[in-house]
Amino acid sequence: MEKTWNNKAWFMVLPVLLLVAFSAVIPLMTVVNYSVQDTFGNNEFFWAGTEWFEEVLSSSRFHDALLRTIAFSAIILAIEIPLGILIALTMPRKGWGVPVCLVLMSLPLLIPWNVVGTIWQLFGRTDIGLLGRMLTGLGIDYNYGRNPFDAWATIIVMDVWHWTSLVVLLCYAGLVSIPEAYYQAAKIDGASRWSVFRFIELPKMNRVLQIAILLRFMDSFMIYTEPFVVTGGGPGSATTFLSIDLVKTAVGQFDLGPAAAMSIIYFMIILLLSWVFFTVTTQAGEDRS
């Protein structure tokens, strides 16, 4: 067939280009615009240069929020990835149990973030919540509104409840794609259960695990809605993560300049970490082949 050479294809991508421009590029540029100027209302802007960036980067409030966010992501990954693998390994591979497990696993993923937050906010209340009443009844001094440790524990357990399923489903997809012959060969080779996991299941789950880690990292790093609903960032600022801090600065205090600078820094951190992650995993992949 004769190949046609012209530039008409560009028109095909134009709609997407416009969409991306209006939904992402222009808002982002607005943020950049805010980050280098100061405003006192009335649509008057004054050049501020890097002032806001310097302010944000040197503020201990930002440092604390960043540390909290990193700690939160680290804890979430450390719990959800191994737990997700473990659950995926124990899920049935055939029979009536498969659809039952899959539906049960998908349920938390289908609940909107703010609803999850509300559920756990009620669940943990010491006066009417099942969890809160129970813990108090057991003689444990639990109060997520007053005790920072309890607040963290509640948010972490909530996130594990909400998102481990995603890791489970991804790992399960990786596991069921392993041909039966691998397990038979391992049996013949006299491999232990651990060896089967270490040398067959884990390598075959490698790809989906990379995706699971990346997704869970990005999501947990940007977490906002659930802790906002449950603790509102408190007690004090114990659960004020970067995103909550950002919204407080931008919408609560209406400090548009620092907020814009902060969101750019926040964006850069995520971009940098994702890039590092991507490079590391793809290079590791190349080494192996």
Place this chain on the structure above:
Amino acid sequence: MSRITLDHIAHSYLPSPKTEADFALKEVHQVWEDGSAYALLGPSGCGKTTLLNIISGLITPSHGRVVFGERDVTLLPTEARNIAQVFQFPVIYDTMTVAENLAFPLKNRKVPQAEIDRRVAETIEMLGLGPMARRKARGLTADQKQKISLGRGLVRSDVNAILFDEPLTVIDPHMKWQLRSQLKQLHRRYGFTMVYVTHDQTEALTFADKVVVMYAGEVVQVGTPAELFERPKHTFVGYFIGSPGMNVLPAEVAGDRAVVGGHAVALGQHYRPQPGRTEIGVRPEFVRLDDGAGSLPISVRSVEDIGRYRILRGAIGPHELNAVLPEGRAIPASPRVVFDPARVNVYRDAHLVEAEA
């Protein structure tokens, strides 16, 4: 290494099989000699993989016993049976090097390190994997991976038999031939018992000392390649082995003559008159063009010239008849053929009938 006895084995995938048809594998009673190469040959779904899995212990048969040497292994799990298996798709441990892959079954069996090193080196040498011993196994080609699968069996000293489940399916054609002859060499040199499942007759015939032909869950014939070619015990064997397969023509048999569509055909031996459905079978290789006495008229459908010889596809009346003819001689417009009398077999209800002494 040891002899494998299949003592009245039968298997059904249904929990309570009632009729004959419920069995994926109908009764098999065989003794497979130590150190021989057996090929299980048959079309898809004939029960050959079921039989292989019974030997390897992945399936426990509904009836009968599996005995290795003197030891009843029917209820033993795969790992306790001392067998090795090479699967259709190469199974390798991706993250390990070639040498580590080979060492794996020994490590799991707590063999001393010095012994592992010695045996791995030996196996690598045997399979010609030397140049890639330190490389990760995942980057290798399919045939090299299949060699590693085989090597994990060869490396063990306790192996009773090595089972192959259509191991050349994913190998490139030119490598197939090479790998097959290498396998045969290894078998000759080391004398392990080999059971090889395939649906490719060339593979089975070039490879095995004894070919076990299966059809619809039954073993229809066990024999050397020559026996299968010359005296197929079942019309299916005649049809399945050979290219093109044996000609099977309905005939009335009496004495040393058979009557096919009104024409008499000479038989090499004397047969009693047979009740039931009788047929004669003759391989296309033993059909000659000849318009002398006792010849049969055939109609020609097509002639395929494949270089070394020609295949004439024709018919006697409504029945298909193929002939393998030498190059060079013209085929007349209305050819007649004769069969080599010594090569004509008689079948009753699809089973071979022996001649009277």
